[in-house]
Amino acid sequence: MLARPLPQPRPREPSQSPTPLSEGWPDGVARFVLASIGSTNAEGLRLAPTLSGPAWILTLDQTAGRGRRGRGWTMPAGNFAGTLVTRPKGGLAVAAQLSFVAALALYDALAQAAGPSVRLAIKWPNDVLLNGGKVAGILLESAGTASEQPAVAVGIGINLAAAPPPELVEPGAVLPVSVLGESGFAVPPEDFLDLLAPAFARWQHQLETFGFAPIRTAWLQRAARLGEVIIARTGGTETEGVFEGIDEAGALVLMTAEGRKVIPAADVYFQGAR
Structure with a gap:
């Protein structure tokens, strides 16, 4: 089946997440689900000129995902690969701070998805840790200039069902883990998006209303290895x-x-x- 964006935000079904959703889908945010795509970030930036507002793009099979500095991002079946395309107020200076917004949103969503028995922390600059292992990564890319309101693709990869093989990990880096392996909870990607999207909208509102200071404070409260x-x-x-x-x-x-x-x-x- 060919992968293509749905023409309208996708109707959501009842969540199968281990904890009930506390917030609804954010107003004015579109939602697209793709069967397969090379990169959700690339697709998001391609679609950006046609979008009237923010949009989440989720794929069930990402074939050419990448991380920071062009590194490959492996996606076993059942994992999460998604991108939020948005045009943040404040231009590129604020756009760069969306990685901290994304980390806080991931922290909140993972706390709901994985339950209270796990330990979560945020690793600078763009990872989230679960029980000391890497469970999620963030990649920001933009299209635009400092003189305009750029489109920003906030790419997020999460090991929901399985972690990549350790031999694919750079020597010395934190080893990957999965939500299923650490918590025992099986969380479908579309259900996780139901948790992530409202959390991101809430933290982005904080950033655009009050600036980076409260984001910085919240991030430091969740930071891994602070003081070490x-x-x-x-x-x-x-x-x-x-x-x-x-x-x-x-x-x-x-x-x-x-x-x-x-x-x-x-x-x-x-x-x-x-």
Whole structure:
């Protein structure tokens, strides 16, 4: 069957999630479900000029997913691959902060989907951890310039049913886990979207109404390894230091042997990672 966007937001069916939905689908947000697609981010940016408002794009089979720095993203059957296409108020400066909004929304949705027995944390810059393992990743891409209101694709991949094989993981990186493996709950991707979409809308409203400060505070309350020694790697350069937090722009702040350092972009590694 050919994959194609549905012409109207898809009617939702009763959720089979382990916890009941606390919020309805956000007003004015479209919903498309694809049988198969190469990349939901690419499809979202392709559709962006035709959309009258935000839209979630979910696929049941993503064949060419990717993560940060062009890395591949493996999607076993039953996992979540989705993208929110939106035009945030404030242009590219605010658009970059949507990764923190996405992380908070994922945290809330996973807390509902996986139940109270699991441990959740957010890993800078764009991962969510479940019981110490990586369960979700976020990738932001945009189409537009600083002089206009850009279309932003907030790509989200979640190991709902299965984790990728450990041999596909970069050495030293946090090993992947799945919601099913850690909690015992089987959560269909479309049901998870019912949890994620309203959570994202709520946090995005916070960002656009009150600015980044409350987002930063909430993010730090959920941050993994805060106050511990971590390693930030940018290209061939490694910086080790105590993770003090993030600054007002979302950059990583480390206290190193040479003093405090602010790092806008890097890959983060933990000592003794799962």
